[in-house]
Amino acid sequence: MAAAARFTVVGGGLAGLMTTIKLAEAGHQVDVLSLVPVKRSHSVCAQGGINGAVNTKGEGDHPDIHVKDTLRGGDFLAEQISVKGMCHAAPGIIYLLDRMGVTFNRTPEGLLDFRRFGGTLHHRTAFAGATTGQQLLYALDEQVRRYEAEGKVTKYEYWEWLGTVKDDSGRCIGSVAVDLRTMEIRTFPAEAVCLATGGPGIVFGRSTNSIINTGTAAGRAYMEGARYANGEFIQVHPTSIPGEDKLRLMSESVRGEGGRVWVPRKKGDTRAPQQIPEAERWYFLEEKYPKYKNLVPRDVATREIFMVCRELGMGINGRDGVYLDVTHIPAAVLDAKIKGVMEIYEKFVGDDPRKVPMVIFPGMHYSMGGLYVNFEADPKTLTPAEGSPKNQSTTIPGLYAAGEADYAFHGANRLGANSLLSCIYSGMIGGPAMASFAKSQGTSAAAMPEKHFQAAKQYWQDRFATMIKMSGTENPYGLAKELGDTMTENCTVVRYNDRLKKTIEKIRELKERWANVNVLDTGNVANRALSYTNQLWNMFELGEVIATSALLRDESRGAHYKPDFSLPEPKTKDPTQDPEWMSLWRARHEKWAKTTVATYSEAGPKIHYEDIATPVLDPEPRWYA
Amino acid sequence: MDTAQASAVTTKTITFRIWRQDDPAKPGHFDEFKVPYVKGANVISCLMEIQRNPVTVEGKRVAPVIWDAACLEEICGSCAMNINGRVRMACSALIDKLEQPITLEPMSKFPVVRDLTVNRDRMFDALKRIKGWVPIDGTHNLGPGQRQAPVDQSVMYVLSTCITCGSCLEACPQVTQDNDFVGAAAISQARLFNMNPTGKMNSEERVRSLMGPGGVQDCGKAQNCVKVCPKEIPLVTSIAVMNREVTKLTIKDIFFQDESPKGHGGGLG
Numbered sequence: 001m002a003a004a005a006r007f008t009v010v011g012g013g014l015a016g017l018m019t020t021i022k023l024a025e026a027g028h029q030v031d032v033l034s035l036v037p038v039k040r041s042h043s044v045c046a047q048g049g050i051n052g053a054v055n056t057k058g059e060g061d062h063p064d065i066h067v068k069d070t071l072r073g074g075d076f077l078a079e080q081i082s083v084k085g086m087c088h089a090a091p092g093i094i095y096l097l098d099r100m101g102v103t104f105n106r107t108p109e110g111l112l113d114f115r116r117f118g119g120t121l122h123h124r125t126a127f128a129g130a131t132t133g134q135q136l137l138y139a140l141d142e143q144v145r146r147y148e149a150e151g152k153v154t155k156y157e158y159w160e161w162l163g164t165v166k167d168d169s170g171r172c173i174g175s176v177a178v179d180l181r182t183m184e185i186r187t188f189p190a191e192a193v194c195l196a197t198g199g200p201g202i203v204f205g206r207s208t209n210s211i212i213n214t215g216t217a218a219g220r221a222y223m224e225g226a227r228y229a230n231g232e233f234i235q236v237h238p239t240s241i242p243g244e245d246k247l248r249l250m251s252e253s254v255r256g257e258g259g260r261v262w263v264p265r266k267k268g269d270t271r272a273p274q275q276i277p278e279a280e281r282w283y284f285l286e287e288k289y290p291k292y293k294n295l296v297p298r299d300v301a302t303r304e305i306f307m308v309c310r311e312l313g314m315g316i317n318g319r320d321g322v323y324l325d326v327t328h329i330p331a332a333v334l335d336a337k338i339k340g341v342m343e344i345y346e347k348f349v350g351d352d353p354r355k356v357p358m359v360i361f362p363g364m365h366y367s368m369g370g371l372y373v374n375f376e377a378d379p380k381t382l383t384p385a386e387g388s389p390k391n392q393s394t395t396i397p398g399l400y401a402a403g404e405a406d407y408a409f410h411g412a413n414r415l416g417a418n419s420l421l422s423c424i425y426s427g428m429i430g431g432p433a434m435a436s437f438a439k440s441q442g443t444s445a446a447a448m449p450e451k452h453f454q455a456a457k458q459y460w461q462d463r464f465a466t467m468i469k470m471s472g473t474e475n476p477y478g479l480a481k482e483l484g485d486t487m488t489e490n491c492t493v494v495r496y497n498d499r500l501k502k503t504i505e506k507i508r509e510l511k512e513r514w515a516n517v518n519v520l521d522t523g524n525v526a527n528r529a530l531s532y533t534n535q536l537w538n539m540f541e542l543g544e545v546i547a548t549s550a551l552l553r554d555e556s557r558g559a560h561y562k563p564d565f566s567l568p569e570p571k572t573k574d575p576t577q578d579p580e581w582m583s584l585w586r587a588r589h590e591k592w593a594k595t596t597v598a599t600y601s602e603a604g605p606k607i608h609y610e611d612i613a614t615p616v617l618d619p620e621p622r623w624y625a
Numbered sequence: 626m627d628t629a630q631a632s633a634v635t636t637k638t639i640t641f642r643i644w645r646q647d648d649p650a651k652p653g654h655f656d657e658f659k660v661p662y663v664k665g666a667n668v669i670s671c672l673m674e675i676q677r678n679p680v681t682v683e684g685k686r687v688a689p690v691i692w693d694a695a696c697l698e699e700i701c702g703s704c705a706m707n708i709n710g711r712v713r714m715a716c717s718a719l720i721d722k723l724e725q726p727i728t729l730e731p732m733s734k735f736p737v738v739r740d741l742t743v744n745r746d747r748m749f750d751a752l753k754r755i756k757g758w759v760p761i762d763g764t765h766n767l768g769p770g771q772r773q774a775p776v777d778q779s780v781m782y783v784l785s786t787c788i789t790c791g792s793c794l795e796a797c798p799q800v801t802q803d804n805d806f807v808g809a810a811a812i813s814q815a816r817l818f819n820m821n822p823t824g825k826m827n828s829e830e831r832v833r834s835l836m837g838p839g840g841v842q843d844c845g846k847a848q849n850c851v852k853v854c855p856k857e858i859p860l861v862t863s864i865a866v867m868n869r870e871v872t873k874l875t876i877k878d879i880f881f882q883d884e885s886p887k888g889h890g891g892g893l894g
Contacts (some may be wrong), residue, residue, distance in 0.1 A: 025764060036693075037749065039789055040701040098770035099820045101759040103782040110772030129782055134700055138785060142758035149753050173830040181738055210695040244663055245670035245716070246697045336779070338787075344698055347717045348667075428764070443768040477676040477689075520679060521688035529676075529689055 004029055005438045006446065008175055008190035010161040012038025012216060014133075015403025015430075016196030016425035017140035022431025023149040023227060031188055032144070033159045035178050035212045039141045042198050042210040043423065046133025047251035047341055048117060049125035050097070050420040052090030056111055061122040063088040073119040073297050074368070074411020075558040076619040077230065077612065081375050082391075082408045084616045085383035086418075086425040093424050094126045100139040103128050106338065113338070116256045119297040119415040119624075130251050130340035136420055156188075160531055161217050164193065164399060165456040173445035173452060174396035176460045181526050185460050187453040191438035191445050192398045194430055195221055196423075199367040199404040200542045204492070205484015206257055207364035208240055208249040218371055219404050219538030220233035222545065226394040226606075228598045229407035230369035231542070232560050235414055236492050238301035239324050240363030242347060245364030248348055250324060251341045252416040254358075255294040257333070259326045261285050261305070262357075263314045271325055273357045284308055289624055296624050299413040299559040302362040306493045309361070316359060325357035340380060364492055366419065368410040368559065369549070371401035372597055375408070382615050384429050392430035398445075400434055400611055402426035407595075412558020467533050468608035472516035474535045479510055479517070483543055491547055495562050500551040504604070507544045514540070545598045545605045552607050555592045558622075575621045585621050593619060637662035639671060641681075641725040643690055649737050656690075657682045657726070667765070668708060668715040668729065669694055692729075692741040699855055702788030705795070706731060706741050712795040714855050732795040734802060745791050751811035752789075755834045759824045771822040784817040784863065786856045793850035793860055805839035809850035812841050813863035832870045841867045 005028050009016045010036035020030045032038065055061040066087040071078055073203040078542070087421040089249060098104060098112060104126050114123040128135035147153040158180040163186055174189040175511040179408055197217035201209025222228045239254065239263075240247040255261070262281045267278065286293045294301070305322050309315030315322060326334060330352045334342055345353045372395060376388035384391045438444075445543045486506045490499040514537060521529040570581040594609035602604040630701040638659040646653030659682055660674045669692075695701040697716040704715040707730040709723060720727070735743035773781075793809040794800045800808055815831045818824035835841040841864060850860040 021764060034702060035700070036695050037745070037789075039749070040695050040702075040703050042696065044701050045696050045698065092766040095766070096761075096764055099759070099761050099767065099823065101818065101824060103771075103785045105782075106773050106775045106778045108775065110774055112769070127786075131786060133702065134788075135782075135785055139759075142752075143761070145749075145753060145755075146758045146760065149756075210701065211697065212695050243670070243697075245673055248698050253680045330893050340700075347699065348719075350719075475677055477673070481677065523647055523739070526691050526742060528691055546779055567753060 005191040005435070005444070006031065006032060007407055007434055007438070008531050009196060009404070010175070010191045010194065011041065011196035011198060011405070012157070013043035013196060013403060014137055014140060014420060015043035015183055015427045016194070016403070017039075017137070017144050018424045018427025019194050019196055019402055019431040019434070020153060021140065021143050021147070021567050022275060022428060023223055023435060024152040026432070026435055028152070028435060030153045031156060031190070032153060033156045033175070033188070035158070035160055035162050035180070037157045038155065039138065039500070040145065041137060042213055043137040043420070044134045045208070045210060045249065045471065046136075047130045047249060048253035048256065049115065049127035049132045049417045051095060051117065051124050051415070051417040052094040052126060052184055052421065053087065053122070053124055054091045054112065054114065054126070055559060056107075057114060057123045059122050061090070061124055063090065065122065066090065069120045070415055071411070071617050072620070072622055074413055075413040075622045076614070077233070077411030077557065077595065079375060079408040079612070080614055080616040081377045081382060082384055085420055085429065086409055088383060089419055089425050089428065093421065093428070097139055099138060100143060100232050102135050102139045113254060116295060117416040118252050118255070118295045118301070121292070124370070125253070125256065125338070125417040126365050127253065129437050130253055130338040133420060135422070161195070162196070162460050163456065164396065166190070166501050167448055167451055167452055170225070170397065172396050173448050176456050178460070178464070179559050180531060182526070183464075183524050184224070185457060185464065187457050189445050189448070189453065190442070192400060192434035194392070194400040194402055194434060195371065195429065196402045197405045199370070200539070201364060202247065202480070203391060203483065203539050203543050204364040204487045206243070206245070206247050206488070207238055207482055208247050211246070214535045214539050215542045216535035217539040218401075219542040220369060221394065221396070221399065223541055223600050224396065225600065226396045226399060227372040228369065228545050229372040230549070231545040231594050231598055232553055233368035233412050233558060234364060234492060234546065235298055235366040235368060236302045237365035238298055238305055239360040240365070241244060241345065241358070242320070242361055242363065243348060249363070249365065250297070250345065251338065253400050254324060254326060254336055254341060257326070257337050259294065259324050260302070261294055261322055261324055263316060264306055267314055268318050270317065273325070274327070279431060282314070295347055297413055297415060299561070300507045300590050300624055302493055303561060304351065305362055320361045321359040322361070323357040324360045327355060361370050362493060364488060366414055367404060367408070368412065370405050370407040370412050373393050373408055376540045377615070387432045387436050388392065389433050389440055391433040392426055392432060393437070398437060400430050402430040412560060463529065463534070468522060468527070468530055470517045470519045470533065474513050474517045475520070476517050476529060476536050479513060480536055480539065483507065483510055483539060487543055487546070489559065491550055492559065494601070495550050496564065497551055497562070500547050503547040504544060504551065507540055507547065511540050530551050541600070548605045549596045549598060549607060553592065553596060555588055557592065573625070575623050582621070591618055639666070639720055640718065641671065641675070642726050642728045643741070644689070644730040645690070645740055646737050648739060656687060662720070666720045668718040668720070668727070669697055669704060671720065672715070681780040688743065691739045700788060702790035705790040705792050707733070707795070712792045712853050714790065716781065717855070732791055734795050734800050735791060736802060745789070748789050748791060748808070748810060751807040752814060754807060755811050755815040755831050756827065757811070757814045757818055757822055759818065760827060761823070773822060781817055781820050783858060784813055787813060787858055788856060790855060792853045792855060796849035798847050798849065799843055799845045806843040807835070807839055809864060810862040811856060812867050813860050816863040816866050829874065832867070832874050835867055836871050836875065841871050844868070
């Protein structure tokens with residue numbers, strides 16, 4: 001390997017940019033491929049904040065408590081070594097972002113301020129208004145721009161990653177990508193490639209995700225042999241505003257700052273919310289969860305809201321929707337701390353949430369699952385060994401994954417404000433891992449025979465040449481809508497095996513109909529329908545992984561909820577005091593506390609399960625009531 | 626999903642006139658489309674509907690419209706375009722508040738790529754010109770940054786919410802496709818980094834980047850930028866602040882030529 005090796009990072013969100021910074025800082029050359037200018041990546045949408053046990057509030061918080069909250073929040077399905085590394089790195093990451101100029105909110109003394117978030121009892125979330133993701137992304141974007149000005153980073157914006165280039169041994173030695181403006185297809189040789197390509201929200205049609213989050217890169221990597229883990233764990237955020245084009249997120253920080261969830265006690269009460277007296281409001285989360293109240297983990301809050309609306313018919317006006325109320329909080333406080341989300345509600349719904357309670361409903365938000373990645377544990381600290389080439393590596397040698405695109409950090413349910421953290425942390429260890437991998441290889445990717453690159457490029461040129469001639473009767477955007485509708489209906493909050501089977505059948509039907517697509521556009525400039533038609537197939541693949549993984553996991557855990565396979569309610573308030581229940585729990589845990597791993601085959605995903613090492617924390621019942 | 630916010634579909638339709646241009650070298654034209662009215666719809670949701678059925682009012686099947694969009698909640702900055710002659714974000718342009726037919730055109734101050742998509746590279750280049758970053762020593766652990774007063778944070782936070790959408794450049798009479806005026810967004814970013822406790826150590830560099838052709842003194846004070854900014858950033862104030870810094874540095878250059886450059890404050894010290 002030459003002193004300054006060349007790497008490719010795909011995706012310009014927090015994970016991709018941190019990977020890039022780590023590589024550039026070490027003196028390497030980095031090509032950053034991104035569907036959009038990196039400053040417009042989906043990380044920009046994160047609102048509430050980033051977790052780190054800095055303990056400035058005199059609450060005795062500690063990274064080990066953060067580890068415990070995270071592992072418990074994920075119902076012991078997260079990869080423990082990486083979680084411990086992440087939580088212990090968190091205070092340093094927040095300080096680093098502070099030094100980069102993130103405009104975090106401050107205490108009167110000028111220190112970083114922290115707020116409450118779900119699934120913890122500590123003030124652990126640093127925040128910049130309610131647009132923390134935007135502020136963090138900009139800070140990393142600025143540092144990358146500095147490296148770009150120095151010539152260490154080359155950005156390829158409006159470029160879409162299509163697939164890997166592999167040598168005869170199966171090692172990834174580069175990528176093929178298409179310029180979404182000129183439609184040029186070319187290869188990018190690289191010592192290692194990192195997919196930091198975000199989640200698959202658009203597989204569900206409407207979600208809180210940006211419309212670029214189709215999961216296409218992860219889907220393609222899976223088809224090329226990278227394993228995909230825990231696909232069934234899809235986080236449905238409790239509070240979003242349903243819209244025609246997307247579900248707009250209403251940050252958990254709204255509840256962190258004191259927002260209360262309620263419905264009228266009287267079913268079908270048609271009075272305006274302000275006319276309903278306190279005694280006639282049902283604060284169902286506060287009632288059922290007196291300790292965590294409105295800040296129970298997301299999967300719990302989502303299920304409660306869903307049940308109130310769908311099973312009890314207690315939604316506002318009998319429909320899907322409950323109140324998220326901040327009208328008791330002074331407007332000045334709301335504007336100082338969560339103005340960003342107040343404005344979103346005002347702009348898109350038309351009501352001022354400072355005066356009128358918001359109406360919200362759960363919406364698909366995040367994938368805990370993703371590309372399977374490895375870690376090498378440092379035996380002393382039980383955190384990822386510094387600089388190990390194993391960290392963040394997928395099952396394709398030379399191909400790495402970071403951020404929402406990987407599966408590791410969140411288990412069965414992600415805690416709020418842990419995603420910005422996992423993005424940045426995975427980039428921080430992923431970048432050095434890629435550099436170590438390059439060093440360990442006898443031959444540089446750049447010195448590999450040209451034939452590998454030629455063949456990969458030819459494959460994609462042929463594929464696009466074939467697709468642009470597709471002149472059938474199916475509209476690709478219409479097929480995507482059908483996929484989204486069926487995934488949202490059957491693969492989100494509540495899951496039943498018969499419906500999951502139908503979902504898989506539906507996806508197979510959509511795959512068949514894909515062959516009859518009309519690509520709609522024959523232009524050679526910015527032909528989006530052409531690239532979308534290609535993405536659509538990869539969306540089907542991921543949809544099938546998600547539905548199949550969900551079908552085969554016959555239990556309820558975190559975001560994956562199957563009423564037909566749930567444990568009964570324990571007889572005691574503290575479940576550990578109910579021996580009968582505990583034995584049921586232990587049997588369930590024995591059977592299902594495993595990582596779901598999907599391997600591609602043309603006939604459909606092959607699923608196997610891997611045991612989860614628990615060197616950091618022994619599993620226990622996850623109980624918030 | 627039937628929601629409490631209600632999305633009743635009626636038989637009403639919405640009419641769009643949309644600028645079509647296959648590539649920058651070819652002449653453009655308008656296509657007219659009708660889409661079914663849905664309560665709560667915005668310009669993007671209608672463009673998505675056209676994607677699913679790209680047929681004009683004349684019944685002609687055409688290529689789907691090309692436009693830039695990502696987040697659909699006015700935070701990524703992608704979807705700025707001229708809607709009924711005014712630059713704004715398409716995602717937050719609610720149909721109920723627009724007069725019909727709704728005319729969609731690309732921004733005029735940036736080169737067209739196709740249809741409603743434009744090339745905004747000049748904005749990102751401007752951020753390089755003004756050195757819009759805090760030059761940290763490295764990503765290793767160096768403890769917290771400097772303390773900041775909440776009042777300073779509240780000013781910097783607002784400046785830092787710029788989404789680089791291009792609205793301010795589009796509305797500015799001084800910006801043309803063939804000049805190099807950096808525009809309000811980048812000037813305001815220079816102010817942001819000069820306020821940051823670490824960033825201000827390099828403030829003179831940024832002030833200097835705003836001197837000369839294309840710099841802050843190209844501003845004609847029309848004040849259109851602040852009126853169209855979707856994030857309500859006080860752009861005119863930022864321009865005034867940076868203009869004053871440039872003037873101070875110019876005077877300093879004339880009278881104190883022998884003094885070595887100072888970082889702090891970018892002013893006379």
